[in-house]
Amino acid sequence: MEAIKIENLTKKYKDVVAVDGLCLTVFGGELFALLGVNGAGKTTTIKMLSCLTAPTSGDAFLMGYSVSKQAASVKSLIAVSPQETAVAPALTVQENLRLMCGVHGIGGDKQNAKIKELTNSLGLEGVINRKAGKLSGGYKRRLSIAMALISEPKILFLDEPTLGLDVLARSELWDIVRSLKGKITIILTTHYMEEAEALADRIGIMGEGKLLVVGAAQEIKDAAHAESLEQAFVTIVKGGVK
Amino acid sequence: MKMLTFANRNAKEILRDPLNLCFGIGFPVVLILLLSAIQASIPVSLFEIERLAPGIAVFGGSFMTLFSATIISKDRQSSLLQRLYTTPLRPIDFILGYTLPMLPIAIAQSVICYAVAIILGLKLSVNLLYAIAFTVPIAVFFVALGLLFGSVLNDKQVGGICGALLTNLSAWLSGTWFDLQLVGGAFKDIAYALPFVHAVEMERAVVVGNFLAAIPHLWWVLGYATIALVAAVLLFLRQMKRQ
Ligand SMILES: Nc1ncnc2c1ncn2[C@@H]1O[C@H](COP(=O)(O)OP(=O)(O)O)[C@@H](O)[C@H]1O
Numbered sequence: 474m475e476a477i478k479i480e481n482l483t484k485k486y487k488d489v490v491a492v493d494g495l496c497l498t499v500f501g502g503e504l505f506a507l508l509g510v511n512g513a514g515k516t517t518t519i520k521m522l523s524c525l526t527a528p529t530s531g532d533a534f535l536m537g538y539s540v541s542k543q544a545a546s547v548k549s550l551i552a553v554s555p556q557e558t559a560v561a562p563a564l565t566v567q568e569n570l571r572l573m574c575g576v577h578g579i580g581g582d583k584q585n586a587k588i589k590e591l592t593n594s595l596g597l598e599g600v601i602n603r604k605a606g607k608l609s610g611g612y613k614r615r616l617s618i619a620m621a622l623i624s625e626p627k628i629l630f631l632d633e634p635t636l637g638l639d640v641l642a643r644s645e646l647w648d649i650v651r652s653l654k655g656k657i658t659i660i661l662t663t664h665y666m667e668e669a670e671a672l673a674d675r676i677g678i679m680g681e682g683k684l685l686v687v688g689a690a691q692e693i694k695d696a697a698h699a700e701s702l703e704q705a706f707v708t709i710v711k712g713g714v715k
Numbered sequence: 716m717k718m719l720t721f722a723n724r725n726a727k728e729i730l731r732d733p734l735n736l737c738f739g740i741g742f743p744v745v746l747i748l749l750l751s752a753i754q755a756s757i758p759v760s761l762f763e764i765e766r767l768a769p770g771i772a773v774f775g776g777s778f779m780t781l782f783s784a785t786i787i788s789k790d791r792q793s794s795l796l797q798r799l800y801t802t803p804l805r806p807i808d809f810i811l812g813y814t815l816p817m818l819p820i821a822i823a824q825s826v827i828c829y830a831v832a833i834i835l836g837l838k839l840s841v842n843l844l845y846a847i848a849f850t851v852p853i854a855v856f857f858v859a860l861g862l863l864f865g866s867v868l869n870d871k872q873v874g875g876i877c878g879a880l881l882t883n884l885s886a887w888l889s890g891t892w893f894d895l896q897l898v899g900g901a902f903k904d905i906a907y908a909l910p911f912v913h914a915v916e917m918e919r920a921v922v923v924g925n926f927l928a929a930i931p932h933l934w935w936v937l938g939y940a941t942i943a944l945v946a947a948v949l950l951f952l953r954q955m956k957r958q
């Protein structure tokens with residue numbers, strides 16, 4: 474089943490083409506990693522797929538709904554954990570989750586159950602009454618993902634989920650992302666090779682707005698005749714493989 | 716009631732910041748005490764309480780702009796707004812959610828300001844209730860400015876423009892610290908083309924029960940409040956689109 478079908482998606486800002494004719498299909502339950510250096514166009518892609526910014530041309534269909542024409546339907550299917558952690562700093566972890574429940578119209582017992590379930594599965598019980606602004610980077614990220622999961626999205630966008638985390642926090646976050654695998658479709662962006670390799674079913678390498686290659690980590694390495702994904706990445710981005 | 720959930724969060728975010736409370740409530744109160752103490756020790760009438768209290772009440776309102784612009788600007792930068800834009804909240808929910816909780820905070824601030832003035836000798840009368848009611852359009856003006864600046868500036872710029880520039884403008888051009896008639900000239904003309912002195916003179920008239928004198932100033936305040944609100948809504952919607 475196709476969860477996301479992207480057709481020639483393009484975003485131009487004044488003098489840069491942030492995303493350039495992107496074509497891609499992502500399947501239901503898949504974890505797809507968009508891998509690219511800073512400025513490759515990953516965040517812009519996520520913003521277009523989540524209806525935050527309108528494409529200059531092209532379109533994308535999420536569960537069949539067009540991001541440019543059926544934004545309301547798309548929004549009801551998706552959730553985003555943005556690149557910046559996007560939490561309310563003066564609210565506690567619990568209050569942040571209640572805020573998300575509230576804006577999604579989840580109240581009463583359902584709200585309590587939802588919060589309990591998510592704090593459990595994301596390991597947030599210990600910090601439930603701490604102010605979000607005072608949390609460590611790793612916990613902020615977990616909260617950010619928990620907030621995204623409140624609405625039970627079919628498609629989850631994780632924009633650089635482990636940016637700036639230490640090794641331990643990163644490995645814990647990877648476990649959390651793995652635990653979500655298969656249940657929902659996930660698009661994750663990253664500039665860490667090992668992250669893409671460790672988590673993704675398939676990887677798309679982006680460079681200067683273009684999707685250069687798509688495939689499982691091994692396929693990409695084979696195609697580039699490279700030992701490691703990093704080697705393959707460098708070859709591909711420098712233009713060695715068509 | 717998705718909007719109220721969001722409004723509630725914004726109120727908490729502002730009230731939980733001790734610095735906000737210090738400046739928003741503490742600073743005006745300190746000023747009123749300080750200037751009254753000065754008045755008590757000089758022979759001329761410079762800061763009589765029934766003229767000073769309205770001035771400080773209006774000045775305090777300028778902090779509402781700072782608070783609401785700061786939270787909006789920070790929410791844009793932290794991407795919290797981006798996250799919320801992918802939820803069922805509508806544009807009107809964001810606008811009301813940011814502005815509504817500021818109004819009771821602004822009113823509470825005027826109440827505190829007049830309460831301190833009563834302790835310092837302001838005559839207790841029903842006019843004070845009207846004076847507090849008349850702070851509502853002033854509050855709308857300042858809160859709308861907050862939405863406006865929060866939509867276009869980053870939080871450092873908000874600190875400069877709202878925290879330093881606006882608070883000073885609303886103080887110096889309000890006729891609270893010195894009589895604008897005495898200064899005269901272009902300074903006075905500029906002051907009277909802006910809403911701050913009108914807001915203060917409206918409050919002063921209402922405090923002494925001279926409602927007729929308050930009306931022309933009320934029009935100025937309402938006019939500016941309307942313009943600020945319309946501009947704020949347009950600019951907020953623009954930044955929403957420009958994600
Ligand atoms: N709002 C914007 N206005 C102008 N240029 C932008 C804007 N957002 C992103 N860009 C540009 O688009 C390119 C891609 O950015 P982005 O999608 O953030 O990359 P990534 O997330 O892969 O680091 C960059 O060159 C960036 O400077």
Ligand SMILES: [Mg+2]
Binds near residue numbers: 515516517556632633
């Ligand atoms: Mg990015």
